[in-house]
Amino acid sequence: MNEKLLKFDKMYSGLASNPFGKNTYIEQVKGKVDEGQKIRIVFPDQIESVASSFVQGFFADWIDRYGYGWIKDNIEIKARSKELEDKIYENIL
């Protein structure tokens, strides 16, 4: 399992926008995790809400390359609450 803690400016407590999600993935995750192992994506505690557009942009590359099934089997989401983790998952799948 490799873990990636996402980093955001302190002014952010919510995340939205498909291009912002895509850029976050490109800048912080793409090529920086071993896709041969399970991956844990950690949203920092400051993040209280995540809109579906951000989630769709963030995971688009993996969806296109590997499909939803791969994400379900290989990606673990960690966020400040179980409720938020479930919501992020719902918005991917």
Added chain:
Amino acid sequence: MDNIGLLLQNNYGADEPMVMGGQAYVWFQCGGEYVTKKTLKNLIIRIKDARRRYLTRIPVKVDLNGITFEDKLTIVLLECICYLMITEYKYPVKIVGIEQGNIDTEGIESSPLKLLNTEKDNRREYCEKFEQEIYGKHYRKLISVSEVKSGKISLVMQDIQTFLKHLSVEREYREKISEVIVELVGNAGEHGNSSCLIDIDVTGGYHKKNDSSESIYRGLNVVIVSFSKCLFYEKIREKIKSIDESQMGKRYVRVKKAFDVHKKFFSEKYTEEDFFTIAAYQDSISGRFDSSQAGGKGLTVLLHSLEERADAHRCYMISGERGLVFLKDLLDFDSDMWIGFNEEKSFFDAPPDQSVLFESDIYIPGTAYNLCFVMKGAGKDE
């Protein structure tokens, strides 16, 4: 505000006789039961006529005649026309006869239009208030296209949550509302590559005539407007028509097949544009060309999440000359999350119900939303 001039360019009709105020100004007086989008179209025609006839910038005076606006979007569109006249055409504009609104249009109280109701030249103040205001029960923000496309839109979501928190709107509801708004803004602004205006007002407490429980109802009126040459349905139409099926995700292939079926339903009342508007609202469907597999969360899914909490609602969108009503009883999905906007709950085999489609009295270049929710018992009464 980007592309606002398109609003005047795209609305035209037969010139009505000019009513002049002793050659000193253009006078437009509203009549009828409500100030409607048809009224605004007539105003646009009058303004265009005046610009053609007179080289000098004679003042434009609009007398609302004490008549109520039909809804919040109509108020905001008049504000846009005035903003255009002031910022781009440099005309003096005066608005008189402003009446107090009802639960749907109480936002007139916080409208910048009121600043044009005085002898003082308030054009600068009008533009400032048009572009941004977070005060009391009113939230207004003009968001640039760079903000729409960047993480800054996240801050707008936070702002809206804070604004609604101060009005004691429940946490779950304010999170849903703020998400719906930023997703609609992101969609309209990003696809149209244009700035986006958000206006939210929360009305005071009202009682229902036939409700003996004495429950308090609050109105939540949301307007989102983005002007662009690109209409709401154009990108998904282009995507469906131009991409080979072998390169499409499964859901896009199903939309393409549905299009072939729906061709036989097309008429004056149900057009190809309507079909692609509804297609764009489907879950996991996006007009973006950068990915044919991952679509967005259906905007209708988001709207549906709100209406479950509302007592009643009057929500619609307009793009170009076509409108779509988000009618509460016709917002159900089938088991695979497709929505047909019909009683059959079928996107594939039946046309949408006639009651959800309409021809707009005003042409909207881009996309405009009027979302009106009535929330029972939300927040404290004053």
